[in-house]
Amino acid sequence: MDSPALTHNVFATLSRSRAALERSGSLGDGMAVAQWNNHNDATTYRGPGHHTLSLYLAGGYQTWRRDRPGIYGAPGKLCLLPDEHESEWVIEGDLRFVHLYFKPEHFAQATVALLDREPRSRQLRDLTYADDPVLAAYCAQIVQLNWQDTASHLAANELAHGVLARLILEHSGPRAYLPKGGLSAGARRQVIDYIDGHLDGNITLGDLARLAALSEFHFARAFRDSFGMPPHAWLSACRLQRSRTLLRDSNLPLVDIAAACGFANASHFSNRFRAAVGANPSQYRAVLRK
Structure with missing residues (x-):
């Protein structure tokens, strides 16, 4: 079991x-x-x-x-x-x-x-x-x-x-009341758009903090208050979600999907995908296309 x-x-x-x-x-x-x-x-x-x-x-x-x-x-x-x-x-x-x-x-x-x-x-x-x-x-x-x-x-x-x-x-x-803290609505939108537009690159905490005009320390705390998780966890989830979409809706080779989603290589992508989903990318794609 x-x-x-x-x-x-x-x-x-x-x-x-x-x-x-x-x-x-x-x-x-x-x-x-x-x-x-x-x-x-x-x-x-x-x-x-x-x-x-x-x-x-x-x-x-x-x-x-x-x-x-x-x-x-x-x-x-x-x-x-x-x-x-x-x-x-x-x-x-x-x-x-x-x-x-x-x-x-x-x-x-x-x-x-x-x-x-x-x-x-x-x-x-x-x-x-x-x-x-x-x-x-x-x-x-x-x-x-x-x-x-x-x-x-x-x-x-x-x-x-x-x-x-x-x-x-x-x-x-x-929600009946909004807890204090967190990012402003404008900063939240900027950060999410930036992450979505740069998943294929190396996104740093400093890059995101500058968008919100905050120090890295205060940004990390505000991000967690707004999203319930640290920035690196959100970034990882976004990369995995983008890879799921590409596996389902495109015919791109795994190496290209890995690059488009910011994974170091196809092996790194496969290992991270398996850890999250419970199957490797090829199995996922094959099941969805039956």
Whole structure:
């Protein structure tokens, strides 16, 4: 059994409960999935620090949330637990469900890409027993796949990115208050545009700090406040995302894709891609073009 989901707090909380883990796995890019069953239990989640999407697969008719009594689950129902979420659940009878785990940086990257908004200005909604046939279908397709098989793993990775996009576009909204600090809107736009336009080159912290008229130290702190991760992590994620797009939409050789995305060579690109996605670039391209 693959166990990357163990790094997620909701996974760890369920592991200490009566819930039985059926299987778990990595979905690539730091995303994870776990399939569970439970019976006559109670579970509490407190600020897990990551986002969790739950789809009920079977049962759940007597499962309810303590702060929302009288509302019960059912197969096909969705629950969204944001990273700052707190709730207590009562499971009476049988319940079988799947969890998808996303880190705050996944939300940040998708928010910028899809909405062109500063990530800290948005938040995922706390959902209990929501109906979203599109989202449920994505999750159900992930459940049907063998997450350990390379081709199925990559298909699940693509579906997970689709889930995240759906969450951002349909189940997020403005944050009630904007935390202090961070880059100004103008500086944020300049920095993102510069990174996107120079992925094939050597981008330094000094280059980015000068765009925002800040020292390197203050820029690094402001960037983390705005995007939830350090500049080097954002740059790495952008390079990997650009490479995914080129693998999917172009016929460029791997050596050219590596150069276009700022990797030292094809070997460096392949190693970094495999570490993030769980398969090498050639496998990724072959699966997407079947």
